[in-house]
Amino acid sequence: MIKVNDIHKSFGEAQVLKGISTSFEPGMTNLIIGQSGAGKTVFLKSLLGLYTPEEGTIVYNGQINREMTIDDKREFRKELGMVFQGSALFDSLNVEENVMFPLKMFTKQSLEEMLERVNFVLKRVDLENSNMKFPAELSGGMQKRVAIARAIVMNPKYLFCDEPNSGLDPSTSILIDNLIKEITEEYQITTVINTHDMNSVMEIGDKIVFLKNGIKAWEGSSKEIFKTDNTAVVDFVYSSNLFKKVREAYLNER
Template sequence: MIELKDVKKSFDGKPIIKGVSMVMEAGKCNLIIGASGSGKTVLTKCIVGLFKPDEGEILFENQNILQLEKKERKELRQQIGMLFQGSALFDSMTVEQNVMFPLDMFSNMSINEKKKRVNDVLARVNLKDSNKKLPAEISGGMKKRVGIARAIVLNPKYLFCDEPNSGLDPQTSLLIDKLIKEITEEYQMTTVVITHDMNSVMEIGDHIVYMYNGQKRWEGNNQEIIHSKDEMLNKFIFASQFLQDVKEMRMEEDKQKAK
């Protein structure tokens, strides 16, 4: 679990994060959504310790990351897995070497133990027998899955995903969403997803926070968002006429079921 208490952050005297509080639970996909400039990226960098908030608390399992010593922060960061927007694979390394990289950096495993662990996580993301391929030899969806394998190879308690479906076709995006949700529930990780993808919101949004102008404007799940009356949220989520029609149809269906 990750808890934020009244987190504030400014740059050059300009407030970017304006007193945000939330709780992100283990075993759930916690989504942070919002338009560009809404503060979601800065907030996420505060959570993982890349930025230090001006005020507030950030608790990992009731442990305030802002009060940890250097060694304790390093230990905590080893419990955090990251899936980057562009996968961020090393082009000159094979799939196996990319996934093994965190083990080389942070574990004392033997080479055989490392290879077994790499094989295990690659099998989990359905990339068995892809060990010796280079990133240039695999598809965008496969690169994302390699990124997920690398993110979970150290058995993290926390998983952060930055736009995991960026650049993927709709069908592949759904597969990545499904994989993230399955892994989150299987390993009981606290997963935080920063996304603009409304399919992700509706598919895996166990807990959704909508950021607007540096503040938490709305909070709920993928069922509650359909019935939200927040005008700014509805403009962001249901931007097209097609999506507005879908929202109205869904609400009407729910009304009929409730009768």
């Protein structure tokens, strides 16, 4: 579980995060949405520990970020999994080597133990027998699944995803969404996803945090977002005619 208590983050004179408080539960897909410039990326990087807020605290299962020592942070890093927007695979390494990379960096496992774990997670993301392929030989969706395998190979408590559906076609995006949700529930991971994909919001949004101009303007579930009267959320989520019709149909059924 992650608890965020009144965090503020500025860069020079620009105040980006202006007192955000929320919480993210394990076993749930927690989504961060909002317009470009709303503070989503800075918020996500603050959760990852890449930025340190000037005010407020972030608490990870009772451990307060400001009280972590260097050793605490090193151990905490082992509990994090990250899926980057562009997958961020090493082009010169094959699938097996990419997925094994965190194990080599953070554990003292034998090669046999690492291979066993790598093969386990590759099977979990439906990429059995892809060990020796290189990223250039894979489709965008397969690259993203390799990135997910690498993110969960350390059996993390926390999984962070930055625009995991970026550059993918709609059908592949749905597959990635479902995979992330399944893994989150199966392993009871605290998953936080930064996304612009409204299909993701509607399909897997157990909890949604909507940021606007550096503040939390709304939070709720994908079901509650249909019912909200929050003007900023309605304007953002239902900017397309398709989602407007979906919302109208939902409200008419009530």
